[in-house]
Amino acid sequence: xxxxxxxxxxxxxxxxxxxxxxxxxxxxxxxxxxxxxxxxxxxxxxxxxxxxxxxxxxxxxxxxxxxxxxxxxxxxxxxxxxxxxxxxxxxxxxxxxxxxxxxxxxxxxxxxxxxxxxxxxxxxxxxxxxxxxxxxxxxxxxxxxxxxxxxxxxxxxxxxxxxxxxxxxxx
Numbered sequence: 610x611x612x613x614x615x616x617x618x619x620x621x622x623x624x625x626x627x628x629x630x631x632x633x634x635x636x637x638x639x640x641x642x643x644x645x646x647x648x649x650x651x652x653x654x655x656x657x658x659x660x661x662x663x664x665x666x667x668x669x670x671x672x673x674x675x676x677x678x679x680x681x682x683x684x685x686x687x688x689x690x691x692x693x694x695x696x697x698x699x700x701x702x703x704x705x706x707x708x709x710x711x712x713x714x715x716x717x718x719x720x721x722x723x724x725x726x727x728x729x730x731x732x733x734x735x736x737x738x739x740x741x742x743x744x745x746x747x748x749x750x751x752x753x754x755x756x757x758x759x760x761x762x763x764x765x766x767x768x769x770x771x772x773x774x775x776x777x778x779x780x
Contacts (some may be wrong), residue, residue: 615720640725643722645705653722654748656693659743660693661692661694661742661743661769663740664742665696669711672739672759675754677715679694690771691770692772694720695719703723708723743772745772
């Protein structure tokens with residue numbers, strides 16, 4: 610029985626954590642900023658530090674709670690660390706105007722973009738929401754977290770540091 614649990618745990622960890630060598634080809638999909646400006650998704654990764662993309666749905670209670678917890682932790686504990694967070698709201702039946710009030714109510718401390726018609730979600734093969742991708746500055750996928758992972762607030766800072774360490778000059 611213990612060996613079954615061990616195999617299951619190793620399988621789950623292998624599923625969640627991906628090697629740094631996996632390149633992520635960011636598709637050229639347009640998303641909208643909350644002020645309604647169109648931005649190409651490739652621009653989201655134009656940053657010299659790791660980027661955390663969090664796909665979420667503003668109609669889903671689990672997603673809302675997850676985003677609020679992530680935002681509170683980011684604002685209170687992670688500001689100034691080596692990564693940034695970008696929320697990608699994936700609601701095909703919504704508009705920027707309907708998402709903006711929810712973002713304000715939650716007080717999200719990071720940039721939010723709207724994935725109109727779920728084009729970016731589909732292009733990156735994102736399954737159920739919430740779904741989190743940690744991407745290094747060379748657009749290599751370092752880690753992915755599926756669902757409401759209770760350990761993400763513990764794992765994300767160290768994962769981002771490992772992701773960034775592999776990109777520093779001289780490494």
